[in-house]
Amino acid sequence: MSIVRSTYHSRLSALSSQTRRIGDRMARAQLEASSGLKVMRASDAPGRTSYIHSVRESRADQSEYTSNADWAFQHLSTADGALGGLATVISEARELAVQMSSETYNAATRVNSQDDATALFDRAIMFANTNLGGRYLFAGEAYDSEAYDAATGAYLGDTEEPEVAVADGNVSVLTGFDGSNLLQGTGDVITALQNLETALGTGNAADVQATIDDLDAAMEQIAVARTVLGGEMQRADDGRAIAQTMTIALAEQESDLVDADAVESFTNLFEVQQAFEAALQVTANARSSLLFSRL
């Protein structure tokens, strides 16, 4: 067996190299323990880098979906409140129509009650022009101006409806509605009230009686509208719930990919520190192991 000659210099050099390597490992372990991250750079996990980016991007998307869903829900809730107000107006209008179609009232009384019908019409327009933060909810995409002309009841809005994405796959929720469709479909809320106002102006009971069917259809229209709106609210709620669940799942996934296990990190740090201390001690001992120092 041959023995390779070992010099004092080579022994110290070897110890120095080993100590440096352990020092590098200790620096790495300290960084991991203090930052809580095992992946700090792409080179820490090159094979996973692209996937980590995708996970982070998905998390950011979920955050936006949550924000969009919250935004949509606020607007849909406000719109639902407006529909509730319209339902009350139509209900009161129907009561007025039933009352004034009775022969117990004379023509003059009917004409006088036209003011009540006008007030109901004004209230209906007010609800139809509901806005949240200046955004008119029943004006379609033309939500920056009123949906209905207060004097004529004419629809001023757009037939296209604004929407926001609340989930992957182009899943969107409406944040505004085409009033000419939602409030003036099979049943026409605006026209029914205008017809009642006109009928009362004639003082004719039969004319007033004829508006009751329109008002019933208007009430049905509002019920349909609330169903549509409720569906959108449900989708917004579902979108938010999915986004929140996804956010948690993605956060866990990202954590698994990039976060260091605290116990493992500190155990590793302790071990490397011990090795470093030992290397320093060995180096110190080796320095004094010299024949010259004993001459």
Added chain:
Amino acid sequence: MSLISSLNTAASGLRVASQGINVTSHNVTNATTEGYSRRSLRVETALPSTKGGFGIGNGANPTGAKRSADLFVNRRLVDAIGDESRTASHYQTLRTVEASFDDVSADGPGSLLSQFFDSLSRLTQDPSDGSLREEVLSQGTRFTEGIQKVAADLQTGRLSIYEELEQTISEINNRLAQVADFNAAITASTSEMGAGDFMDKRDQIIHELADEFGFTAVFNGDGSAQVSIGGHAAVTGAEHRELEVQQTAAGVAQVDLQTGTGSVDITSEIGGYFGGRLDAQTDIVSFESDLNDFVDTLATAFNTQHAAGFDQAGAPGGDFFTFTAGSEAATFSLDATLAADSSLIAAAGAATASAGDGANLESLIGIESTNLYAGGTQDATQALGAVYASVGRAVATAEMENNTASVTLDDLSALRDAASGVDLDQEAADLLAWQASYQASARVVTTTNQMLAELMEIVR
């Protein structure tokens, strides 16, 4: 044999021991000198003289100081020094480049890309909202500036390699000249000790040339060394050739070695520290190309879709991003006109758009998740992630190669030290041995002197 002869024999012992202590002293003094090879005193028995039919010994003569060296190990060590230096500088340069990509904070290009598209998503809530439009421009500016910063860092890293070469090349040429001068001195030297010292100094310079440029050396029988790079001789005997550096049109460094008839491009042959730097230069050019491709694809697709939409005045969308072909990432920015007027963002799908028309926005947002990259297999996030991954792979590979090269260098250094290094324990033992030898020879002189004195007393 006469007593006088004995005195001469003892005196030769004193000379040998004295030279031995000199050599030991030289070794101890140079124990930590880089590149020094241990010397050992070469001693020969003096030729005997014949007197009265008897062959009488005449002591010993110091004939020189033998230099302990293993040429094979030395040659491999030169290669290992070059490899370690090359992989170390490659790794260190790429680590610096990697830091530019900033994969941790929210200011890295990956995060900024995401934030830009998120701002578009928020704009769908209200495409007419001026503040949301400004937010899109703000995030767009941050994103383009983030890409620009990475491109600028890559460019700086690439150009710094040329600048460093330009500043160092004259020093390299000086060292090549020094090796040639030492070759001449070694072949002309008549002293073994003196030639050995020249060799040590020359070999140290060769190690530095290997360390910095990856030069290799072949040691000839006459003591001279031929220094080469990629098969091209840079030093032969007392002659040397010079290096020149230039920057190509592509902005990369090129190193030429002068020949008798012109010059030869040795850039790809360079090893050592600058070989690593040039390896990094190749990687950086690749990263720049990947980043340029990413920007080109993204900006072109985005501009095309943007042109299909309409701004708040109902006019067709103009360019959203601008860039210059060939330096896409470095020149990536928002169109200046659009950057000054957020109403020019073509969010609407129709010319006569309502405030809430965000039809084109949906299409613009879709660009992020459309597989436009890598032959239609990657979306924007994956493509940018792939650029990061290629940087990460290059850094990880360079680190692994450097670790391997470091271990190899350590092993060969230990082998070189085993063959040529000064072991202080051994020198201490040698010192004691030479001291004892000197004392013994001195005792012989003293004893012989006493015998002569006693003989003189008899005569008197």
